[in-house]
Amino acid sequence: xxxxxxxLCVVGVAAAIVALLPFGLSDYHRSTGxxxxxxxxxxxxxxxxxxxxxxxxxxHGAFMAIGGYTTAILTHSHGxxxxxxxxxxxxxxxxxxxxxxxxxxxxxxxxxxxxxxxxALAVPQLAENYSHFTGxxxxxxxxxxxxxxxxxxxxxxxxxxxxxxxVILRGRTGRAFRAVRDSEVAAVSSxxxxxxxxxxxxxxxxxxxxxxxxxxxxxxxFVNPAVFGLQxxxxxxxxAVVAGLGSLWGIVVGAAFVxxxxxxxxxxxxxxxxxxxxxxxxxxxxxxxxxxxxxxxxLRAAVGLPVRARSSHTSTPPSLEVR
Amino acid sequence: xxxxxPIHRPASVTGWIVPALLAACVIFLVVGSLESSLFAQQTVxxxxxxxxxxxxxxxxxxxxxxxxxINFSQGALATFSTYIAWQLxxxxxxxxxxxxxTLVIAxxxxxxxxxxxxxxxxxxxxxxxxxxxxxxxxxxxxxxxxWIWGNEVKFMPSAFPAREYHVGGxxxxxxxxxxxxxxIAAVVVLWAFFRFTKLGLAMRAAALRPEAARLAGIRVSWLxxxxxxxxxxxxxxxxMLAAASPSVLLQPSMMDGILIYAFAAAVLGGLESxxxxxxxxxxxxxLLNLMGSYVSWVTPQLLLPAAFVLMLIVLLxxxxxxxxxxxxxxx
Numbered sequence: 271x272x273x274x275x276x277x278l279c280v281v282g283v284a285a286a287i288v289a290l291l292p293f294g295l296s297d298y299h300r301s302t303g304x305x306x307x308x309x310x311x312x313x314x315x316x317x318x319x320x321x322x323x324x325x326x327x328x329x330h331g332a333f334m335a336i337g338g339y340t341t342a343i344l345t346h347s348h349g350x351x352x353x354x355x356x357x358x359x360x361x362x363x364x365x366x367x368x369x370x371x372x373x374x375x376x377x378x379x380x381x382x383x384x385x386x387x388x389x390a391l392a393v394p395q396l397a398e399n400y401s402h403f404t405g406x407x408x409x410x411x412x413x414x415x416x417x418x419x420x421x422x423x424x425x426x427x428x429x430x431x432x433x434x435x436x437v438i439l440r441g442r443t444g445r446a447f448r449a450v451r452d453s454e455v456a457a458v459s460s461x462x463x464x465x466x467x468x469x470x471x472x473x474x475x476x477x478x479x480x481x482x483x484x485x486x487x488x489x490x491x492f493v494n495p496a497v498f499g500l501q502x503x504x505x506x507x508x509x510a511v512v513a514g515l516g517s518l519w520g521i522v523v524g525a526a527f528v529x530x531x532x533x534x535x536x537x538x539x540x541x542x543x544x545x546x547x548x549x550x551x552x553x554x555x556x557x558x559x560x561x562x563x564x565x566x567x568x569l570r571a572a573v574g575l576p577v578r579a580r581s582s583h584t585s586t587p588p589s590l591e592v593r
Numbered sequence: 594x595x596x597x598x599p600i601h602r603p604a605s606v607t608g609w610i611v612p613a614l615l616a617a618c619v620i621f622l623v624v625g626s627l628e629s630s631l632f633a634q635q636t637v638x639x640x641x642x643x644x645x646x647x648x649x650x651x652x653x654x655x656x657x658x659x660x661x662x663i664n665f666s667q668g669a670l671a672t673f674s675t676y677i678a679w680q681l682x683x684x685x686x687x688x689x690x691x692x693x694x695t696l697v698i699a700x701x702x703x704x705x706x707x708x709x710x711x712x713x714x715x716x717x718x719x720x721x722x723x724x725x726x727x728x729x730x731x732x733x734x735x736x737x738x739x740w741i742w743g744n745e746v747k748f749m750p751s752a753f754p755a756r757e758y759h760v761g762g763x764x765x766x767x768x769x770x771x772x773x774x775x776x777i778a779a780v781v782v783l784w785a786f787f788r789f790t791k792l793g794l795a796m797r798a799a800a801l802r803p804e805a806a807r808l809a810g811i812r813v814s815w816l817x818x819x820x821x822x823x824x825x826x827x828x829x830x831x832x833m834l835a836a837a838s839p840s841v842l843l844q845p846s847m848m849d850g851i852l853i854y855a856f857a858a859a860v861l862g863g864l865e866s867x868x869x870x871x872x873x874x875x876x877x878x879x880l881l882n883l884m885g886s887y888v889s890w891v892t893p894q895l896l897l898p899a900a901f902v903l904m905l906i907v908l909l910x911x912x913x914x915x916x917x918x919x920x921x922x923x924x
Contacts, residue, residue, distance in 0.1 A: 328665075376908065377908065380661065380663040381663075381908065381912075383665070385905065388904060391853055391897060395895070396895075507728060511725060550732050551729045551730060554729030555726050555733070558714045558722050562722060
């Protein structure tokens with residue numbers, strides 16, 4: 271029970287830091303803190319589908335775009351309340367995830383990466399094309415909110431989704447997800463339906479990303495296709511890799527890495543802002559080569575949890591081998 | 594591990610459909626071109642785009658055949674090579690010397706990427722990690738381009754004079770004809786290398802049966818690096834041709850969209866067949882260009898989603914593409 275107590279301790283300390291941090295920040299930095307919560311939600315979503323179910327997605331920026339545009343269109347063109355749009359974004363995101371998830375049943379490994387990569391590039395083009403809904407390249411503007419409000423809403427959403435993820439993953443559904451990831455043959459012979467669980471994982475994952483996109487738009491108080499470009503999808507993936515695929519421990523670290531490192535590097539004038547992608551790319555390669563389970567592994571070791579022995583297997587599902 | 598092994602189905606069942614489909618496409622293009630000069634012009638400039646997609650598509654196929662990995666950094670490496678060519682030309686080198694020097698640099702660069710970024714990850718032996726590492730390379734290389742050369746658009750000169758040839762009322766630009774010629778020549782040279790040289794044979798053996806090739810005394814790991822080098826050089830050809838085309842701007846994200854068309858080309862050809870990627874690339878180039886000019890609601894923004902839908906349909910209906918082998922898979 272000592273490990274359970276130390277786990278609770280870490281979660282409590284992290285929650286306290288998140289709750290107390292805004293008191294020491296300027297209003298501008300509060301909205302930066304809210305951005306971190308956006309990446310927490312998006313990385314949670316990606317981790318459910320890629321880390322736990324073994325279905326790679328490079329297209330989560332597209333699901334964020336769907337949520338973001340839902341919020342923007344409802345508030346801008348229909349006068350909805352900001353918060354009221356979030357459940358709608360969640361529902362639409364879930365449907366979009368299922369729509370992508372059903373054809374994704376036919377694809378494995380590298381092919382799925384290819385299809386989701388194309389989704390990430392195609393969705394902003396669609397938003398640009400159907401400009402009477404989306405405002406085209408000029409985009410839609412939303413009312414500005416205070417940093418306090420944004421920080422509160424963003425982290426409250428992130429906390430709810432975090433808890434939801436934990437509940438989903440520790441139970442029967444989570445076990446089924448992991449079974450699908452580790453061996454499809456074994457999962458099917460134990461009565462786990464691949465179709466149901468892969469599609470469900472995609473739906474939940476996309477729903478989380480959509481909420482992240484909604485909050486992202488509220489923070490930026492602006493939306494246009496360029497906001498949800500390929501770079502966003504890639505950054506979510508970087509965050510998930512740094513956080514550690516297949517574990518919930520490192521997600522805040524991954525989100526903070528993606529969101530704060532660029533700011534830290536450019537404000538500290540260590541390297542110019544243009545060099546940030548170079549650093550990101552190098553970090554992704556180094557993490558994949560050296561610590562494939564990401565910062566989660568480091569954190570688990572620090573808290574005294576057992577470091578999983580099968581490190582090369584759990585983060586890297588064998589079922590993805592297409593050979 | 595889920596076992597997947599190739600099986601050879603009797604060709605007679607569906608064997609005639611693919612040639613018939615291709616013949617129908619060719620007849621459609623030829624008849625259309627004879628009917629209308631606008632159609633002919635759009636077909637030729639579409640085929641020129643197709644040549645660019647084809648050469649990048651063949652580069653993707655090369656790496657996929659050898660390692661079953663889709664190389665997401667292929668487009669970024671091509672962009673990087675193109676910027677090197679631009680730099681060499683702006684330092685005063687002639688176009689063709691710069692072209693050749695860039696090919697050499699891209700070749701060495703491709704080998705370096707394989708050694709530094711891919712091999713340490715591949716040693717852990719699974720596709721997902723390697724795919725993510727190749728995305729790491731994509732982010733790094735594209736970022737490096739922006740860091741070194743800035744994000745503003747550069748002007749890449751063309752190798753071909755801005756002359757036009759008139760054949761029966763149709764103006765064919767040297768640019769389009771040259772692009773088709775160079776990309777097809779590059780693919781043919783590569784094909785000859787694989788078909789007629791001992792090194793090419795060794796590379797094919799290493800890709801198809803790594804264990805058996807190793808037993809026969811072939812250094813498989815070195816040949817994989819060499820494959821990355823060749824793919825990068827071919828990608829460089831594609832990038833330099835693309836940058837000179839009037840519809841593409843030389844900027845760090847230049848190849849992102851073209852990579853999707855190249856993916857679609859490779860998938861249409863079956864992802865394992867270089868010839869399929871060439872046919873797929875030319876077909877996609879011509880079809881998208883014709884759709885863009887004849888179907889009124891197809892705006893330039895919809896061309897990329899159209900390529901995506903085409904790719905999705907091929908993957909869902911006939912995942913082995915036009916020229917690929919059918920594979921069976923448990924579960």
